[in-house]
Amino acid sequence: MLFKSNGKILLSSEYLVMDGAKSIALPAKLTQDLSVSKSDENTIEWQSFDRYGNLWYEERFILENNNLLSLGKENIISEKIISLFNHISKTNELKSILGNKFVTKLNFEKEWGLGSSSTFVNNLAKWANVDPYKLLFSTFKGSGYDIACCDVNHPIIYNKMGNSINVKKADFNPPFIDYLFLIYLGKKQNTQTSIENYSKSQLNKDDLIKKINRISDEFLKCNDLIHFEELMQEHESIISKAISINPIQKSTFTGYKGGKIKSLGSWGGDFILVTTKNKDLTYFKNRGLNTIFPLREIVYID
Numbered sequence: 001m002l003f004k005s006n007g008k009i010l011l012s013s014e015y016l017v018m019d020g021a022k023s024i025a026l027p028a029k030l031t032q033d034l035s036v037s038k039s040d041e042n043t044i045e046w047q048s049f050d051r052y053g054n055l056w057y058e059e060r061f062i063l064e065n066n067n068l069l070s071l072g073k074e075n076i077i078s079e080k081i082i083s084l085f086n087h088i089s090k091t092n093e094l095k096s097i098l099g100n101k102f103v104t105k106l107n108f109e110k111e112w113g114l115g116s117s118s119t120f121v122n123n124l125a126k127w128a129n130v131d132p133y134k135l136l137f138s139t140f141k142g143s144g145y146d147i148a149c150c151d152v153n154h155p156i157i158y159n160k161m162g163n164s165i166n167v168k169k170a171d172f173n174p175p176f177i178d179y180l181f182l183i184y185l186g187k188k189q190n191t192q193t194s195i196e197n198y199s200k201s202q203l204n205k206d207d208l209i210k211k212i213n214r215i216s217d218e219f220l221k222c223n224d225l226i227h228f229e230e231l232m233q234e235h236e237s238i239i240s241k242a243i244s245i246n247p248i249q250k251s252t253f254t255g256y257k258g259g260k261i262k263s264l265g266s267w268g269g270d271f272i273l274v275t276t277k278n279k280d281l282t283y284f285k286n287r288g289l290n291t292i293f294p295l296r297e298i299v300y301i302d
Contacts, residue, residue, distance in 0.1 A: 001037075003034045005031060005151065006030070006115075006300075007032070007115040007116075008114065008146045011023075011025065011155075011273070013213075014265055015243060016209055020161045024155060024156075024158075027150070027155070028114050028115070030107050031107050032104060034105075034127065036101070037101050038100060041060070044060065044097055044102070046102045050110060063097075068082045084124060084135060088130055092129070104120060113270030145160075153300045155169070155172040173302050174223060176224075176225040179225055179275055179277060180296075181275075182271045183271065183284055186291070203241070211238050229275055232261075239263070247261075248261055260274075
């Protein structure tokens with residue numbers, strides 16, 4: 001059996017999406033695969049490969065009283081797998097997985113922050129026939145927007161209020177799409193740590209959410225690059241206030257005059273969204289940032 005799930009880019013409402021803000025999410029064309037097959041072993045075998053076919057994680061597990069146990073040394077990845085399977089065991093009898101071999105294959109760099117965890121969880125949920133949101137929340141913190149991106153090939157509007165999840169198709173294909181680029185900063189962010197830090201904020205977020213919701217709506221209606229850049233700056237200012245971190249164009253890329261910059265996902269690492277009117281990104285290349293993609297090359301645009 002083979003399962004595939006899309007990665008993701010969060011265009012708007014980073015952090016605030018966890019408190020009910022309306023977000024625009026773009027499913028990535030890059031995926032993670034999970035294949036499940038029978039082996040000759042009476043254990044559960046696990047292998048994970050990167051995009052180049054290199055083995056980066058391997059483990060064997062056994063079942064004891066319908067609970068998964070690792071046969072190797074304790075590590076964070078094995079703990080996550082055990083936690084996910086133990087959630088699955090509440091719905092499904094796990095004895096049938098004995099003798100199975102699970103193999104994951106990333107089709108993007110796991111450092112890029114495109115959803116190596118969410119795509120894995122979604123694939124596992126499809127294999128186990130369980131709710132992917134509940135499976136995600138059993139082990140990881142977050143809003144779940146990344147799960148919503150896994151099985152669609154178009155932009156979405158995502159909103160989570162309490163236990164209610166709303167996902168709608170979004171129309172996002174502005175006339176200036178060819179002037180929007182993704183640049184990887186080379187600093188993989190720990191999403192779980194970022195979420196914990198944000199959660200400690202004592203701000204009243206209701207007003208910030210209203211402003212972010214308006215910007216998300218305007219992002220989708222915007223047909224002018226200059227106005228889009230103004231919205232990007234306003235969005236950066238709001239999130240900056242929520243997490244007490246300066247916008248990256250003010251803190252790190254003050255010399256960039258060719259357009260505007262917006263952080264995506266956890267601030268300080270992963271990808272940034274950059275606008276450029278002349279498609280000249282030499283400024284970033286001169287700073288050693290050479291992982292650059294046109295936005296439309298990486299994500300599904302409606």
